[in-house]
Amino acid sequence: MLCDFHTHTTLSDGSLTPMELIHRAVQRGYRAVAITDHMGVGGLEEYLALVTKECRLAESYWDIIAMPGVEFTHLPPGAIGEAARAAKEMGARLVIVHGETLVEPVPAGTNLAALSSPHVDILAHPGMLTTEEARLAAANGILLEVSARKGHCLANGRVAKLGRQAGARLVVNSDTHHPEDMLTLEFRRSVALGAGLGDSEVMEELPAGIAALLERVGISKKRRQ
Ligand SMILES: [Zn+2]
Ligand SMILES: [Zn+2]
Structure with a gap:
């Protein structure tokens, strides 16, 4: 089942409108796609209202699960829990947090704050993930992202290794900004194998x-079927 829980549109720094992104996902045979534009707390309600409307329209015509979501990006860690709670209240189906990637100065403590919130679903590109953080992800059922995106993918091996050791679930996401970033089953498999996962993990644990x-x-x- 091809799904992607991390994409950007013209509502932040992507090049596809939400509807074009969803339609391309339909054409690629995606079962589910989430739109997760970069956000802080300003404009969150308007953004979610707009994306929710687009997702509902798409779902009423096409056979795809289209989910309004958000990627909280460079928020002060102390504000993440409350922002995630508010986003869920405003209709976000999925909340992801822009983790401590190696290639940007994301505020220290972001990973820990994200993994401590019951309203966060995925920690994206966690970078120099710690064992403590991986255990928290496992305990709270938050998925750790193995990223298909340039730069963010540099720590994939570490994230996969510590995540598996701690029993946390992993998810491969595209972090699409442009049409060529979108996933195929083959590319998802390559990214997972490249992160050090074995064939059986790709076949069984990623779908799980x-x-x-x-x-x-x-x-x-x-x-879901
Ligand atoms: Zn990100
Ligand atoms: Zn992103």
């Missing part, structure tokens, strides 16, 4: 993680 995530964000079993 996707199923767990869809369940976590409230997609019914019937729609």
